[in-house]
Amino acid sequence: xxxxxxxxxxxxxxxxxxxxxxxxxxxxxxxxxxxxxxxxxxxxxxxxxxxxxxxxxxxxxxxxxxxxxxxxxxxxxxxxxxxxxxxxxxxxxxxxxxxxxxxxxxxxxxxxxxxxxxxxxxxxxxxxxxxxxxxxxxxxxx
Amino acid sequence: xxxxxxxxxxxxxxxxxxxxxxxxxxxxxxxxxxxxxxxxxxxxxxxxxxxxxxxxxxxxxxxxxxxxxxxxxxxxxxxxxxxxxxxxxxxxxxxxxxxxxxxxxxxxxxxxxxxxxxxxxxxxxxxxxxxxxxxxxxxxxxxxxxxxxxxxxxxxxxxxxxxxxxxxxxxxxxxxxxxxxxxxxxxxxx
Numbered sequence: 001x002x003x004x005x006x007x008x009x010x011x012x013x014x015x016x017x018x019x020x021x022x023x024x025x026x027x028x029x030x031x032x033x034x035x036x037x038x039x040x041x042x043x044x045x046x047x048x049x050x051x052x053x054x055x056x057x058x059x060x061x062x063x064x065x066x067x068x069x070x071x072x073x074x075x076x077x078x079x080x081x082x083x084x085x086x087x088x089x090x091x092x093x094x095x096x097x098x099x100x101x102x103x104x105x106x107x108x109x110x111x112x113x114x115x116x117x118x119x120x121x122x123x124x125x126x127x128x129x130x131x132x133x134x135x136x137x138x139x140x141x142x
Numbered sequence: 143x144x145x146x147x148x149x150x151x152x153x154x155x156x157x158x159x160x161x162x163x164x165x166x167x168x169x170x171x172x173x174x175x176x177x178x179x180x181x182x183x184x185x186x187x188x189x190x191x192x193x194x195x196x197x198x199x200x201x202x203x204x205x206x207x208x209x210x211x212x213x214x215x216x217x218x219x220x221x222x223x224x225x226x227x228x229x230x231x232x233x234x235x236x237x238x239x240x241x242x243x244x245x246x247x248x249x250x251x252x253x254x255x256x257x258x259x260x261x262x263x264x265x266x267x268x269x270x271x272x273x274x275x276x277x278x279x280x281x282x283x284x285x286x287x288x289x290x291x292x293x294x295x296x297x298x299x300x301x302x303x304x305x306x307x308x309x310x311x312x313x314x315x316x317x318x319x320x321x322x323x324x325x326x327x328x329x330x331x332x
Contacts, residue, residue: 004304008321009262010255011328057269064262074322081324 002063009067014078021094022079023109025097030073030106030114034139035072037118039065040133048123075103243327248297254295257288299327307329 033090042062046055080093080102088097095111106114120131262283292318297301305329319325 003303003305006315006327007251007255007302007331009259011252011326012322013324013329031267053269053272057266059270060205060265070321077322078324078329080207121148 003068008070008071008074009064009076012071012074012076012078014081017081017083018079019083019088019097020091023091023093023096024078024106025072025079026107027109028126029069029076029104029107031110032118033109033117033135033141034106034114035069036106036114038135039063039069040116040138041119041132044119044121045132048121048128049125054125054129076104077102079088131142242326243299247295247327250291250295250299254288254291255328257284257291260284261288 017108024031030036039062042058042065046058046062049058078120082086083102088094096105100107108114121126122131173266261281261284264277268274268277268281292302296306300314304315321329324330
């Protein structure tokens, strides 16, 4: 089970709102290589791992990804605070704003909502751990 | 006129305020208070920062939303706000209660975050190398300090989990700012 601690893993201090930047960083929330997909991947793979140490590792990493999810969501929240509608309309943030205003919606920068298709769960330790290697390599491209 | 719907008391006249911020009928004034709109601003009601001129009224007050004092967010008017009344004040807007976390809270939280990060990393290492005595010793030292710092933080600043914050009259779990808010300890430059 999970317990929530009311703090961020690391502080988030955004001084100046920047909706255009938010429209790109949102991929780290809900994109294919974002924190939501990462946490779902690790947390779901752990059920079929034969070794308790691996289960522990996946549990701890998956839970940490949720921490990261919260931090990036905090970034989006602070980037879009107190913004004026007329300052948004000419930025790439406009389409997102139409459907979500300044809410934090797990979506990719391309506009594709987060999808469990980004996550591979085969129930086989070798396949699943290789999926994790690929996912982590993909992150370096973000 | 007695009650002004928007609560500014600025002299708004017939300004009308509807529930959903995006449907606000401002009767020609961006913010509906009619104070002298100036840089009227509409933003997500939940995130409106009422400090300074952010409210956009141009009322001239340093708007601050403080639930307990009974002031509206814009500070434009004396109108008393009930503590349980959720307000979408067009002059100031609704915002989370500002709690002035002092240096103490920021320092405690900072130390807690440092310790928790070290613990997190050590835990991951021990998941892979469970027999490493050095790591286990380091882990125990970290956890020991962590317990003390967390206890101190909860005593002074607010609860960390929902699993034990019954002290005081207020249900602090909800009343203190949430971690993504700029007012949360450590999020504003002290």
